[in-house]
Amino acid sequence: MSYEVVLDGKYYLGDLAEEITLEDSLEEIAYRANIRLTVQPGLPAIAPGQEIRISGVPYGASGMAYLLHPALVWECESERSAGSGKHLNVTAYDRTLYLSKSEDERLMPDGQTAAERLASYASGWNIPLATLPDTKIKLKRSVKRSQSIFSMILEDLKETARKGGDLYRPRMTPSGLTLVKLGGNEVVWQLESLESVSQKRTLEGAVTQVKVLGSEGSETKLSPVLAIVKGEIDKYGTLQKVLQDCAIETPAQARKAAEPLLLGLQETMSVTALDINLIRAGDMVELDGQRLFVTSVRHQLGEPGHMQLELAREAKVRRDYCG
Incomplete structure (x- = not known):
């Protein structure tokens, strides 16, 4: 395996690593690694809290570089079976956890x-x-x-x-x-060597009208309405979201805050392809001429590796992020 796992800056475990996955999502802050190790004599004791890092050759480059560093072991789980011996499953996160x-x-x-x-x-x-x-x-x-x-x-x-x-x-x-x-990556990777692509379109989560409220009312008085902004009501009906934010003080600010929340038909794509180990959640990629945002990615490191991506258009990402 052309990837290296290093524990406490001195124990090189790459030869014992059967599987390494890296997972990233816009819904989480920390990059996560799952490492499956074969337990053999000489394997150092591994416990939560220890420093760990993963290095590899970046896609399209030469020479090793850090893929997950600095990070720490968060969880360890050992298992033993008669047919395959003993294994240790290690979950690690970067320190933003x-x-x-x-x-x-x-x-x-x-x-x-x-x-x-x-x-x-x-x-x-x-x-x-x-x-x-x-x-x-x-x-x-x-x-x-x-x-x-x-x-x-x-x-x-x-x-x-x-x-x-x-x-x-x-x-x-x-x-x-x-x-x-988001979408500011210098290299916009074109997704090729595709193994599978699926597309989902739904009105679940759609918003066609936003009501923006001012400061909270009292027991006998409703909150003042700063703005009501309409979207594709004629096409999809009224699906209203209420926005109340103390940072919004004027009707102009209310309309500006409401517009990104309007979104009718929602479209997402799931892609499995040969791995590009540099892709992270929040990056922009290109698929069939469309530029899409990566909302989550799971890298299965190896030669060749594989990756699973969840993709969405900018309007959906901005709506989800601002909502």
Whole structure:
């Protein structure tokens, strides 16, 4: 196998790795690895909390590079059978998992950007930062009640998008935590060597009308309506979503926030193909002349490897991200 698994920076386990998969999704913050090891004499003790990394040759390049680093072992499960001996299944994540598993309460001042707030969160959890982009949009003062740090980050990124900013997601790199622009990858991979392609179209989750409410009302008074924005009602009927966000204060802001939420027929695609091990969730790829966003990816590393991708158009990704 042309991939290397290294434990604690000194134990090379690649020869014992039967299977390695890497999984990434827009719904999660951390990159996940599942590693199946053959247990043989000399295999070091492996326990949750230990440092681990996965390296490989990037698609189209030469020489090894980090694919998952820095990361830690999160879970170990051993199994033994009469026919195949003993195996150890290891689940590992990059260190942004701490931001998903940890909760806090914070008061965020007015005028900060999402990038500035990410730096604050990362500092509190001793997570190193890479260079952060300027997300530009100034965010409103926010009291973040008890919730995960990751949910706080998503709130900031959604407010950025609703106010007209770019779509971003956090991503851990060997240089540290950063924000990457969705669809901003320099190389847009053309999906070829396809094994299967399936397409799903549905009205489930469709929104054809958005009602934007102002500040919460009282026991005897409803919240004021800032705007009602209509979409493809004539075609699909009225499927209404209510949006209430304290950062929205004017009808103009309400209409601007509502428009990305309108989406009629929803289309997603599932693709299985030979592996391109550089593709991550949030990247843009090209399939049959269409440019689509990767919402999730599962790499089965090997020679040749395989990957399973979930794809969607930008309108759906933006709607899901801003909703």
